[in-house]
Amino acid sequence: MITISDIATKANVSAGTVDRVLHNRGGVSEKTAERVRKIVKDNNFKINAVASSLANKKSRTIAVLIPDYSETNTFWKDTRLGVEKALEEFLKFGVKLEVFVFQQFDASSYEEEFQKLIESNPDGAIIAPTFRNETAKHIPKIEANKIPYIFINIDLDGFKNISFLGQQSYKSGYLAGKLMHVSLGMPAVIAVIQTKLNVENNQALSRRIQGFSDYFVKKEIPLELKMVNIDDVLDAKMVKNTLNLELSKINGLSGLFVPSSRASVFVDALNSDLLNILEVVGFDGTEQNLNSLKDDRISFIISQQSFNQGYNAIKLMVDFLIEKKLPTPKMYSPIEILTKENI
Amino acid sequence: MITISDIATKANVSAGTVDRVLHNRGGVSEKTAERVRKIVKDNNFKINAVASSLANKKSRTIAVLIPDYSETNTFWKDTRLGVEKALEEFLKFGVKLEVFVFQQFDASSYEEEFQKLIESNPDGAIIAPTFRNETAKHIPKIEANKIPYIFINIDLDGFKNISFLGQQSYKSGYLAGKLMHVSLGMPAVIAVIQTKLNVENNQALSRRIQGFSDYFVKKEIPLELKMVNIDDVLDAKMVKNTLNLELSKINGLSGLFVPSSRASVFVDALNSDLLNILEVVGFDGTEQNLNSLKDDRISFIISQQSFNQGYNAIKLMVDFLIEKKLPTPKMYSPIEILTKENI
DNA sequence: TGTAGTTTCGTGTGCGCACACGCAAATATA
């Protein structure tokens, strides 16, 4: 194992100087600094996190800003679990966590929690930037404090986040197209269920729809896509009525594509005659969706391994804070196929 | 944070004595030992893992015994990579690795490397127990040395391995059945390619075949399964001749099920007329299989995340050796579906 | 040339623990 003083020896300086370079503490001539940096790089030196955290009594706090989860909307639960698993692992390195949760569809709640996050003055932040404008409004404050931040799940651009972790929406939609295709055969008449709850997510959702549709175009498979709008997914009665009514109007309907994570909500609302003939493809392995998979009400779910997303976000940030390891700007989660037989 | 010397002060002894008590090193009178233990307990003192692992220069060596990989058989490559990734991570905790590779189909090479492993006298061992009899012959020696060991990939029973990491063969076969079914429709005539290279693996392979077949039985889908035996997969010309000849004899053939990791070998050997009509389902995301997926020669691959298997095996062993954490006896890898669109 | 200020760097200390060394007291042996 190569140590700081090894580097110091090779560079003909003292350990203190290497330390200054590693931490950009200044007070080192550019000439020596460059020499040290080169040797550090050539030898692939990494700060020993164990020794570092022992010497460094200062604990690092990472703030996490994500939506809350409820009984009916557990999408963010796995992320939370991943975050907490990571905490457990890094606790001994003096890493602390502060989780701020907001109401997923409430911009003012987002702003409120964002404000709290800023006031807590963390060493790093993990943010699910659910609302673009509000994000743009508050991000400058954490940039002013030179707090590094990572975006998770939603890939806003135009920001200086050190990384993004999430799924490639288009590709996952394309894959959904394939799965729908194999379970359906051709030709296909497919309904796409849209809701208008989340403004920012819409971008991701429409990319999924685009990918889905493009699959059929590319394979030259005749496809009829019917858009069905459901205004309020929280109103079960309304969902049931609208959904069944709208779907029954569609001739030869054979598939249901739900680009959001709410597939289970819709299959639960389906009348049994529809349920029996429809192949359903949805997204995200929430508890509800998994249950619907088990009961054969959903054919395929495409998942993005949210647990790992939460875990990896923390891990990336820790590596960045302690070992100064620059993360890759985009970390795309594997696009996982879930079906009754492999959950 | 309460430290060893805090305890020492309270107990009116030196830090060294506390250390002796904590590690049961002996050389402490029962009277003082008891006093120290009480204070340790009253103050809920826990050894600081960070400082401990920094001071503890004693390195633990973990020996790994797995098959080698070659250009044509890369199944074990990912496992190796996972193992090495884990090494990188645990290096700072003083974990060392010694990898012994044997020829996958050569029992004497297995024995030879097993013998070397024993002579290296590691602190723990990860073993892919490819040959049952030879395993039974050598395991007692490492048990005599009280070396804990983990089985990976092949689940031999009747041994005292502290854990097994691998796939549930039956379930993965069952899933293969479903994937074949959705890509084929019904009814189906499917050829199963068998080879007789690896004796032990045969158990896993026949479980996969059983699961595959059971899927169709359970779903009451008419199915004709035709077994095709290929003796020597290494002889490309022979493979090509036998395979095409045998398959062309089968009326209405529409699917090819390859329960081993060699799917790519067979699709490469297929005549184009066969290739065009057959849906192929195979196992394990080797480079060759992934390439065949990309080229649409294989429809689905079921993978067992070998990388994670290698990584987790090391991680489990490290936790066991350092933190004395008992692993779960069976750790089944997720059954992953790979297709052209999600690799 | 002399002095003050600045830049650039080396040294020393401590984080909490593991472990080797060796001394003193207690006990055994002659």
Added chain:
DNA sequence: TATATTTGCGTGTGCGCACACGAAACTACA
């Protein structure tokens, strides 16, 4: 009682790093 042996314990050192302190070396200016 003198000496040898064992038992019980304190001390010191180092793991790799962070950071404070202060000393050269260099610069600026009178």
